Structures are given as structure tokens and as C-alpha cells.
Amino acid sequence: MWQETAKNNFSAELSTDSSWQELTDGQEISLISQLQTTLDIQQQLDIFAMHVSRVLPMTAVQLQTAQGNFQAAGSKPGRHDYQSELVLEQQLLGQLKYQSNFSFSALIQRQLLLLESEWLYALRNALLVNRLQQMALKDPLTTLGNRRFFDDSFAKAIQLAKRHQQPFALLLLDLDNFKQVNDLAGHSTGDQVLLAVADCMRETLRATDSLFRFGGDEFAVLLQDQDAEHAELIAARLQQHISKHPLLKLHQVGCSIGLAWLGPEQQARDLFHLADEALYQAKTSGKGKVGGGTISFAGIPRPARSLKAPLASLAAAN
Numbered sequence: 001m002w003q004e005t006a007k008n009n010f011s012a013e014l015s016t017d018s019s020w021q022e023l024t025d026g027q028e029i030s031l032i033s034q035l036q037t038t039l040d041i042q043q044q045l046d047i048f049a050m051h052v053s054r055v056l057p058m059t060a061v062q063l064q065t066a067q068g069n070f071q072a073a074g075s076k077p078g079r080h081d082y083q084s085e086l087v088l089e090q091q092l093l094g095q096l097k098y099q100s101n102f103s104f105s106a107l108i109q110r111q112l113l114l115l116e117s118e119w120l121y122a123l124r125n126a127l128l129v130n131r132l133q134q135m136a137l138k139d140p141l142t143t144l145g146n147r148r149f150f151d152d153s154f155a156k157a158i159q160l161a162k163r164h165q166q167p168f169a170l171l172l173l174d175l176d177n178f179k180q181v182n183d184l185a186g187h188s189t190g191d192q193v194l195l196a197v198a199d200c201m202r203e204t205l206r207a208t209d210s211l212f213r214f215g216g217d218e219f220a221v222l223l224q225d226q227d228a229e230h231a232e233l234i235a236a237r238l239q240q241h242i243s244k245h246p247l248l249k250l251h252q253v254g255c256s257i258g259l260a261w262l263g264p265e266q267q268a269r270d271l272f273h274l275a276d277e278a279l280y281q282a283k284t285s286g287k288g289k290v291g292g293g294t295i296s297f298a299g300i301p302r303p304a305r306s307l308k309a310p311l312a313s314l315a316a317a318n
């Protein structure tokens, strides 16, 4: 009887995908076979949410994992909630949180458990793929984005800036006197210094800003939606924060920053070179400085030194 009620109420709750309903009208497609069609965690959750909504109309289904939190499309608060852990072979894959305007009786809970057990293997595979994808885009030491991720993000930022007239700034950061840490205190202390720089970046910048390490002692930041003055202030704050870090002070390591800003009226072409040139000028004028800002847009000639600019990304974006 409750299953009848659940089915009748299905369209009133999380049933945002009409194509799915058409597909399941009159024929039963098993959860397992549907889940096998994708290795995307979000898509698997949406499929799972549709199936559980046939057991009990849900207003929200959320999945928390070590790799991030996901919620089924159309999720909104409900009067009742219920949580469950997804465990496979003693490994905790994640935690599910259901919300519904109907209560979660013991019978419903058992039914949900059955459906959850059908998801476990597919979810474990999706989590594995997701982790591999994340690893391919991350610098293994600091877990900041790597150069490949930067190239993608930079091209996207330029497209967004053009489409929505949204300014953004690019900061290129290079440590000063870093080599001596490796030479005098050893490579693992050098690694600790790099980790401290990554921490300073995370502490100084907003969660929406994108942080990268290109390798060695070279870092980059994409500051979204910032006007030029603000971007300069942020760069100066970051530079100070890094130079005041106890470990960096101990080893007399500072940093130089090159800044270039893309305003609504400006061309994206050569933005990377402008930031690179600003960094070069900061370095050659005595280190520990922030170079560039809006002044860079006056059109400084290409520098002799280069941080291997992502010309392909720029060309594609322009």
C-alpha cells in the first residue's frame, strides 16, 4: 500500500526528469542497470534519487563523501530526515541524507537499505574515477591545481570575462631565495616551505579564487570578479602573509608577485605575458615586491624570461 502512495506522490517531489518517468512508465528498469550507464557521481546520485523517490517521495537526497558533497537535482528541505552510511567491504564510501515530507518508518528504512546496497559497487567505481580525475589536475605536494588545470581554468576565466564583462586578475608568484633552503636545510624542508606557501595562499584568498602550483617555486592565482585596485591589495596582502610566515622567515624566503588585470574593455591576448613581465620586473627590482597591476596594460614589451606561457589556451580563448 505504501508503495502505491509513494508512486502516486512521486511526481510531486524530486521528479524533475520527465524523460526518466517516460522511460520507466510501464517497464521496470533496475537501479543497478541504470547506475551502470555512468561513472559520474552526480549522475549516479540523480538516478538513485529517482529510484528512492518511488519508495518514499523525497524532497532532497544528499551524498557526503571525502571527495565532496553532492545533492540530487531539485533538492529542497523536507519535514523529516533520515541518514544512512554507505559501507562496502568495511570501507565508508559516504553518508546519505534523505529529506521527505513523509516519515521514515522502519519499513521504508529497510527498503532504502536495499536500494543503497544496489548502489555500492557503482558508487565505489565512480569515486575511484573521480579521485583519479582530481589527481590528474592537482599538484601532488600541495594539492593546489597543477599547470594543466591552470590552462583550462585560465581559458575559461577569459571566456567568462568576455561573455559577462566580468573582470579578473592573474597573479604569478615566484619564491625568492628558495634554492638555498634545499641546499642548506635539505629537500624535505624545501617541501615544507612550499606547503607553507600553499597554506598562506589558502588563508589569504577566497574559496572562489583558483590557486595553482606550476612546479618548482612557481605559483599562480586567478582572482575572479576583482577590480584592479582590489587585486593589487590582495596581491600585497598575500605577499606580506607569505613573507611573515615563521618557516619562511627562518629560511629568509620571500616572494615576488606579478599581477595583470583584465577589465571589461581590455583584450585577453597576452595577459599571461603581462603578468610574467610584471613578475620579472618585481624580481629584477630587488625581489619581495608586487609588480604590475593596471600599469601593465600600458603595453610592456615581451620579456626575455618566460614562465612557459600557455599560448595555446590564450589563442583558443581569443
Ligand SMILES: Nc1nc2c(ncn2[C@@H]2O[C@H](COP(=O)(O)OP(=O)(O)OP(=O)(O)O)[C@@H](O)[C@H]2O)c(=O)[nH]1
Residues within 6 Å of the ligand: 141, 174, 175, 176, 177, 178, 179, 180, 182, 186, 187, 188, 189, 190, 191, 194, 215, 216, 217
Ligand atoms: N624542495 C623542493 N624543491 C623543488 C621542488 N621543485 C623544484 N625545486 C627546486 O626549486 C628551486 C627553484 O630554483 P630558483 O627559482 O632558481 O630558486 P630561487 O633561489 O628561489 O631563485 P630566485 O627566484 O632567483 O630567488 C630549484 O633548486 C629546484 O630544484 C620541489 O617539489 N620540492
